[in-house]
Structures are given as C-alpha cells and as structure tokens.
Amino acid sequence: MSVDAPESEKSGGETVLVERPESGIAVVTISRPDALNALDEGVLDALRAAIDALAADESLRCVVLTGAGKAFVAGADIGRMSTMSPREARAFAEKGHRTLDALEALSVPTIAAVNGYCLGGGCELSLACDLVYAAANARFGQPEVKLGLIPGFGGTQRLARRIGPMRAAELVLTGRMVKAEEAKALGLCLDVAPKGQVVDHAMAVARTIAAMGPGAVRLAKTVMARGVEAPLATANAYEREAFANLFDTADAAEGMAAFAEKRQARFENR
Ligand code: DAK
Numbered sequence: 675m676s677v678d679a680p681e682s683e684k685s686g687g688e689t690v691l692v693e694r695p696e697s698g699i700a701v702v703t704i705s706r707p708d709a710l711n712a713l714d715e716g717v718l719d720a721l722r723a724a725i726d727a728l729a730a731d732e733s734l735r736c737v738v739l740t741g742a743g744k745a746f747v748a749g750a751d752i753g754r755m756s757t758m759s760p761r762e763a764r765a766f767a768e769k770g771h772r773t774l775d776a777l778e779a780l781s782v783p784t785i786a787a788v789n790g791y792c793l794g795g796g797c798e799l800s801l802a803c804d805l806v807y808a809a810a811n812a813r814f815g816q817p818e819v820k821l822g823l824i825p826g827f828g829g830t831q832r833l834a835r836r837i838g839p840m841r842a843a844e845l846v847l848t849g850r851m852v853k854a855e856e857a858k859a860l861g862l863c864l865d866v867a868p869k870g871q872v873v874d875h876a877m878a879v880a881r882t883i884a885a886m887g888p889g890a891v892r893l894a895k896t897v898m899a900r901g902v903e904a905p906l907a908t909a910n911a912y913e914r915e916a917f918a919n920l921f922d923t924a925d926a927a928e929g930m931a932a933f934a935e936k937r938q939a940r941f942e943n944r
Pocket residue numbers: 708709710712748749750751752753762763764766767770791793794795796817818821823824825826827
C-alpha cells in the first residue's frame with residue numbers, strides 16, 4: 675500500500691482484507707467467516723503481510739481491526755492444531771507471536787472492533803491492539819484449557835497486563851466466556867456498541883485520532899508502550915525526551931498557533 679493509494683482500495687490476501695475507507699484510516703478485516711475467522715498459518719501470514727505494508731505507510735494515522743461475519747476471531751484453528759507435532763506447534767506459536775508483536779509495534783494506534791466471538795487467539799489479537807470496542811453480542815474468552823491447551827499467542831502474558839493477574843488467571847484457568855458488558859467491567863474492552871455498529875464506533879474514534887498531530891500520536895503511543903516495560907524514572911525520561919523532540923516539529927508549532935488563533939490546526943506530518 676502506498677501513500678498514493680486511492681480511497682477504498684482493497685488489498686491483502688483472500689483471508690485478510692485491507693481497505694482505506696477514509697484518508698489516513700485502514701480497516702483490516704480477518705475474513706474466513708465459514709470457520710469464524712479462525713487463525714491458521716495462512717491467515718497469520720496474510721495478517722503479517724498486511725501489517726508490514728501498513729508499517730511502511732507514512733500517510734497512515736490509525737488502524738481498525740475487525741472480523742467478517744458473526745465473529746471477530748474464534749481462536750486459533752483447532753482442526754489445524756489437532757494434527758500438529760510439538761515441533762509444528764512451536765513454529766505455529768512463534769508465527770502467532772511474531773504477527774501479534776508486529777501488530778503491537780505499529781507506531782499508529784490500533785483499534786479492535788470486536789463484532790462477535792473473540793476467543794483464544796482472537797482475544798489475544800484484541801490484546802495486541804491499543805483500544806478495544808465490543809458489539810453487544812461479542813463474547814470474550816481464553817477457552818484453551820477446555821482443549822487441554824494454554825493460550826499460545828501471548829494470552830498468558832498480555833491478558834494479565836491488561837486486566838490484572840487475578841482476573842486473567844480466572845479467565846485462563848476456567849476458560850469461561852464473558853459477555854460484552856462484563857468484558858467492559860473487566861477492562862477487556864472500553865465500551866459496548868449496539869450489534870452491527872461496532873465498526874462505526876471504532877471508525878469515529880479512529881477519525882478523532884487521525885485529526886490529531888500525527889507525530890504526537892505516534893510518539894505518545896511509543897512512549898507509553900516502552901514505558902510500561904521500564905522503571906518509572908526511566909519511563910519518565912522517555913517522555914521528557916519525546917516531549918522536547920516535538921518542539922522541533924512544524925506540527926507542534928502549528929497546533930499551538932492554531933490554539934492561539936482560535937482555529938482548527940492543519941497538521942502536515944512535519
Ligand atoms: N477453529 C476452527 N474452526 C472453528 C473454530 C476454531 N477455533 N471455531 C469455530 N470453528 C468452525 C466450526 O468448526 C464450524 O465449522 P463447520 O462445522 O461449519 O465446518 C464453524 O466454525 C461455525 O462454528 P459453530 O458451528 O461451532 O458455531 P456456533 O455459533 O454454534 O458456536 C463457538 C460458536 C465460537 C461457540 C464455537 O464455534 C466454538 O466453541 N469454537 C471454538 C472456540 C475456541 O475454543 N477457541 C479457542 C481456540 S484455541 C498454541 C498456539 C495457539 C493457541 C494455543 C496454543 N501453541 C502452538 C502452543 C491458541 C489456541 C486457541 O485459540
């Protein structure tokens with residue numbers, strides 16, 4: 675995908691669609707609806723290719739991730755996993771980790787629009803996104819223990835970081851499925867939209883983000899992500915450095931001038 679990509683362009687493999695419905699916003703749809711968008715190697719490869727293309731696109735401001743049909747993603751592909759040797763399972767887990775790490779490392783904000791089942795690898799996919807919104811019919815869970823497995827795409831680690839260790843333990847150890855309102859109370863999602871409207875809801879948030887200073891948004895995301903892994907004093911140093919660096923940008927000058935002149939800022943990613 676290039677800076678000159680026409681609006682509403684579709685690209686990506688058959689199982690992962692990338693659309694540009696509005697300037698600066700990409701909508702990535704996992705599309706394997708007959709299997710509730712279950713993740714096999716092909717879907718992970720297509721998703722990784724889509725993420726890599728988005729990472730190279732300087733015109734990008736925000737990504738919305740969703741699923742086709744009645745699911746967000748119902749997990750890793752159980753049929754495929756049932757035939758795996760331990761060696762293949764390790765390779766599969768590594769591919770899943772690399773893909774979700776790449777998603778998490780995108781410098782622009784990512785928003786999961788959870789339109790239905792969000793289980794196992796699907797829940798792990800949502801955990802790699804910055805913001806999560808759910809449709810009223812969404813269901814979250816890490817049901818791997820029901821299959822005699824554990825989460826394999828980062829769920830044992832990212833879930834606890836997002837909702838706290840004891841809540842994560844309860845979900846991972848019981849495999850319990852959680853409805854949208856409870857998911858909100860737990861912190862698995864920020865808010866619940868009526869069924870069928872969650873992508874619109876995510877798009878409205880994406881639009882707000884896309885209108886902000888692009889360099890500031892990228893740096894804010896980067897500093898927050900690096901900071902959670904560091905001691906507070908080190909993390910605060912990241913912030914001071916990034917804050918100071920923004921004063922070298924035309925967009926910061928424009929944003930502050932626009933405030934003084936009581937007009938809308940015109941950011942140019944400079
Ligand atoms: N994998 C493959 N196919 C799936 C699937 C999945 N995760 N989930 C659903 N499908 C398929 C169904 O088999 C069915 O296919 P057909 O029979 O029509 O061919 C079709 O999608 C529609 O599903 P249902 O007929 O079951 O639809 P319902 O509405 O009745 O039920 C459901 C929806 C989401 C409650 C049910 O499908 C379900 O329980 N699905 C499984 C959910 C689940 O357990 N998800 C977690 C998967 S485990 C690791 C790497 C990764 C992982 C672990 C370890 N290492 C390598 C170590 C990750 C594990 C997981 O994610």
